[in-house]
Amino acid sequence: MQCVLLGAVTELRATTHTIEFPYTRTLGPVIGSFFTGLRDRRILGIRAGDRVLVPPLEYDPETGDALKPDFVEVGPAGTVTSWSWVTKPTRKHPLDRPFGFALIRLDGADTAMVHAVDAGSIDRMQTGMRVTPRWRDERKGRIDDIECFVPEGGAA
Amino acid sequence: MAALKDVAIIGYAQARNERQAQATEVQFLFPVINEALEMSKIPRREIGFTCAGSCDYLSGQTFAFVMNLEAVGAWPPISESHVEMDGAWALYEAWVRLQHEDIDTALVFGSGKSSPGNPAEIYPLQMDPYTLTPLGFDPVSSAAIQARALLDAGKVTERQMAEIAARSRRDAMKNPYAQVTGEFDVDELLAQPYVTAPLRKHDLPPISDGACAVVLATGDKAREVCERPAWIRGIDHRIEAHQPGMRDLTTSRSTRLAGEAAGVGSAPIEVAELSATFTHQEPILREALGLGDQVAINPSGGALSANPVMAVGLARIAEAAKQIVEGGRRRTLGHATSGMCLQQNLVCVLEGEQ
Amino acid sequence: MTDTAGNATTTSGDEPVTMMEYFMQLEYSDVVSAPVMRFRDALMDARLIAQQCPKCKLVYVPPKGYCPIDTVELDERNEIQLADRGVVTNYTVVTPVQYYGQKETEPFVRASILLDPPGGMLILQDVLDIPVAEVRAGMRVEAVWAPKGERDVDEIGNRSGSALEGSLRGFRPTGEPDMPAEAFSDKVW
Ligand SMILES: [Zn+2]
Numbered sequence: 001m002q003c004v005l006l007g008a009v010t011e012l013r014a015t016t017h018t019i020e021f022p023y024t025r026t027l028g029p030v031i032g033s034f035f036t037g038l039r040d041r042r043i044l045g046i047r048a049g050d051r052v053l054v055p056p057l058e059y060d061p062e063t064g065d066a067l068k069p070d071f072v073e074v075g076p077a078g079t080v081t082s083w084s085w086v087t088k089p090t091r092k093h094p095l096d097r098p099f100g101f102a103l104i105r106l107d108g109a110d111t112a113m114v115h116a117v118d119a120g121s122i123d124r125m126q127t128g129m130r131v132t133p134r135w136r137d138e139r140k141g142r143i144d145d146i147e148c149f150v151p152e153g154g155a156a
Numbered sequence: 157m158a159a160l161k162d163v164a165i166i167g168y169a170q171a172r173n174e175r176q177a178q179a180t181e182v183q184f185l186f187p188v189i190n191e192a193l194e195m196s197k198i199p200r201r202e203i204g205f206t207c208a209g210s211c212d213y214l215s216g217q218t219f220a221f222v223m224n225l226e227a228v229g230a231w232p233p234i235s236e237s238h239v240e241m242d243g244a245w246a247l248y249e250a251w252v253r254l255q256h257e258d259i260d261t262a263l264v265f266g267s268g269k270s271s272p273g274n275p276a277e278i279y280p281l282q283m284d285p286y287t288l289t290p291l292g293f294d295p296v297s298s299a300a301i302q303a304r305a306l307l308d309a310g311k312v313t314e315r316q317m318a319e320i321a322a323r324s325r326r327d328a329m330k331n332p333y334a335q336v337t338g339e340f341d342v343d344e345l346l347a348q349p350y351v352t353a354p355l356r357k358h359d360l361p362p363i364s365d366g367a368c369a370v371v372l373a374t375g376d377k378a379r380e381v382c383e384r385p386a387w388i389r390g391i392d393h394r395i396e397a398h399q400p401g402m403r404d405l406t407t408s409r410s411t412r413l414a415g416e417a418a419g420v421g422s423a424p425i426e427v428a429e430l431s432a433t434f435t436h437q438e439p440i441l442r443e444a445l446g447l448g449d450q451v452a453i454n455p456s457g458g459a460l461s462a463n464p465v466m467a468v469g470l471a472r473i474a475e476a477a478k479q480i481v482e483g484g485r486r487r488t489l490g491h492a493t494s495g496m497c498l499q500q501n502l503v504c505v506l507e508g509e510q
Numbered sequence: 511m512t513d514t515a516g517n518a519t520t521t522s523g524d525e526p527v528t529m530m531e532y533f534m535q536l537e538y539s540d541v542v543s544a545p546v547m548r549f550r551d552a553l554m555d556a557r558l559i560a561q562q563c564p565k566c567k568l569v570y571v572p573p574k575g576y577c578p579i580d581t582v583e584l585d586e587r588n589e590i591q592l593a594d595r596g597v598v599t600n601y602t603v604v605t606p607v608q609y610y611g612q613k614e615t616e617p618f619v620r621a622s623i624l625l626d627p628p629g630g631m632l633i634l635q636d637v638l639d640i641p642v643a644e645v646r647a648g649m650r651v652e653a654v655w656a657p658k659g660e661r662d663v664d665e666i667g668n669r670s671g672s673a674l675e676g677s678l679r680g681f682r683p684t685g686e687p688d689m690p691a692e693a694f695s696d697k698v699w
Contacts, residue, residue: 012176012178012541012542013541013542013547014272014539014540014541014542014667015539015540015542015664015665015666015667016537016538016539016540017216017537017538017540017667017669018535018536018537018538019216019534019535019536019538020533020534020535020536020610020611021533021534022531022532022533022534022610023285023531023532023533023534024529024530024531025285025286025529025530025531025532026528026529027286027527027528027529027530031286031287031530032526032527032528033526035286035527035530036526036527039527053402055286055287055399057399057402061396061397061399061402081401082301082302082304082305082308082405083301083304084296084297084298084300084301084303084304084352084353084354084355085300085350085352085353086297086352087349087350087351087352087353090274090276090277090292090294091277092276092277092280092292093291093292093294094291094292101291101293101297101298101300101301102301103301103305103400103401104401105401111399111401111402112400112401112402113287113399113401114287114288114291114293114298114301114399114400114401115291116291122353127304127308140527141527141530142290142530143286143287143290143291144290144291176541177541178541178542178543178544179543179544179575180543180574180575180668182574182575182576183543183574183575183576183583186575186576186581186583187583189581190581200581213536215538215540216536216538216540217669225578226576226578227576227578227581228581229578229579229580229581230578231578231579271541272538272539272540272541273536273537273538274536274537277536277537278536281534281536285532286530289532290532
């Protein structure tokens with residue numbers, strides 16, 4: 001902890017502190033399969049009736065019914081269905097330079113997943129754009145095994 | 157279902173919202189709870205049930221919610237509960253508790269001191285821990301995606317969003333608790349750069365430290381102490397899927413369902429206080445609740461003029477009650493939301509007697 | 511093996527992925543409240559101050575601006591000066607478990623100390639100059655202040671009222687005869 005002077009006029013002082021929790025989570029059969037796929041550079045969706053959900057869930061969000069572990073490979077490319085442009089990334093964001101957070105409907109999926117798009121400039125972002133994943137070399141079985149998506153046909 | 161017991165709002169108070177309060181959360185809760193109790197004319201020790209809404213992650217202190225009870229007067233021990241949600245959900249729990257008929261009064265409060273932490277880093281922790289939290293997917297980024305979907309669908313324009321901000325800040329000039337107030341020119345607002353496109357600073361809520369308290373009473377008790385109680389005629393809350401890509405972000409199905417269950421459409425609403433913490437969420441909520449142009453929206457300035465997280469929804473209900481108790485209105489509505497992109501929504505319909 | 515954020519890593523393999531690590535870290539900067547600011551200023555002068563409720567006479571140290579029993583707000587007018595000696599009313603010996611973030615390695619004492627009149631309880635205090643095994647309830651103690659010039663209250667915020675080491679190092683035995691421990695059995699906080 002340390003103290004910082006917030007301003008001579010008000011003479012407010014603040015103490016700083018950091019809280020840290022190292023979490024270890026079990027993944028279960030659905031997210032576990034999804035993450036195993038990512039480690040192996042494959043993106044898996046789950047069948048819910050005639051739809052394919054990505055990321056896969058244990059249940060159908062429309063009905064609440066449990067889903068059978070019936071996985072189907074989707075993507076890896078997809079279409080941006082909506083997006084934002086982050087000008088000042090936080091230290092928790094996937095990229096340290098301006099990037100787009102986007103909803104991406106992967107080819108073969110009926111729902112969109114959230115991920116970052118490294119487009120270089122907001123001018124390259126648009127709804128309907130095609131994107132493809134940039135995989136990390138060393139993958140751990142996590143959502144950020146995909147470092148980000150990049151515009152199809154050439155990175156920024 | 158058995159007939160529901162009549163429950164009314166008979167007292168309310170709010171803290172003046174600040175960007176950074178020097179007072180601790182308990183300290184600024186103190187006068188708010190005292191003021192709400194005084195207004196209700198119910199002696200503190202006669203309150204049958206107390207329910208609070210707050211979030212320990214905001215203050216970064218475990219059991220901060222227990223500390224908050226120090227502002228209530230909890231010794232000798234009282235009957236109380238807590239929700240890690242906006243105080244509007246604490247009000248819902250208190251309303252349910254009052255249906256048991258063994259008590260006739262309840263105190264509800266919500267409080268939050270957002271200034272110590274960084275909302276962009278705290279809120280990703282309430283997301284899906286597998287696929288969203290590790291990406292640091294923050295509320296402004298998710299709201300921006302929702303705004304983009306709305307703009308793409310032609311359901312709102314950036315100018316309309318700026319107009320909502322300007323109207324809210326203008327209305328807030330009459331609200332002593334508001335934080336961001338004043339006359340703003342829409343063209344000048346639109347000339348500002350994006351914070352997270354397509355959202356500009358005026359599309360975002362301020363970061364606020366604040367609190368709200370409400371006192372409830374059942375039928376005869378409410379009539380006994382209050383000249384014009386604000387009767388809760390309907391209250392309901394609904395939730396949608398947590399993955400934003402599995403919902404139509406341009407509509408709010410959960411708000412529509414909650415509104416229907418609360419009986420919004422059964423008679424005209426005069427004033428609606430909506431927890432639209434981003435400008436573009438106001439038209440989504442209006443559409444979901446079927447609120448036409450004749451309905452006054454957020455005369456308090458709403459969440460865009462002060463956003464005391466964990467109290468902002470309860471403050472909407474308090475403002476809607478104030479329109480009946482002090483403003484003589486017949487029928488008003490308070491709305492609260494939780495989660496990202498209006499994931500969960502609560503609707504409370506209030507009525508005054510003719 | 512772990513990466514820079516402390517996350518355990520797994521190399522690609524044929525085993526299904528069943529677990530996920532996530533290192534949660536949040537930083538806060540909390541403005542020091544007015545009563546705690548005054549408490550800090552007093553510590554710099556090697557003084558302990560508190561607020562006393564005019565109704566129930568309870569003494570709050572550090573001061574917090576209100577009495578939760580009577581729900582009255584307190585301020586400078588309710589401030590009192592405390593003694594810097596008193597009696598150990600209760601204590602525990604903590605044998606540190608080496609969980610993440612633990613800095614202690616040896617058993618240590620955390621004592622509740624009732625200060626001499628006008629009173630006031632300090633909790634979680636270190637007891638110095640005596641083996642851990644010899645600390646006892648009823649033991650008379652006095653404050654060990656950091657030398658003027660070395661005192662530091664920068665770490666004392668609204669939530670760290672008992673962590674005073676930068677100015678008040680702890681308490682040490684005075685050598686006076688013990689007081690009857692059972693007289694203080696209800697004085698822990
Ligand atoms: Zn007292």
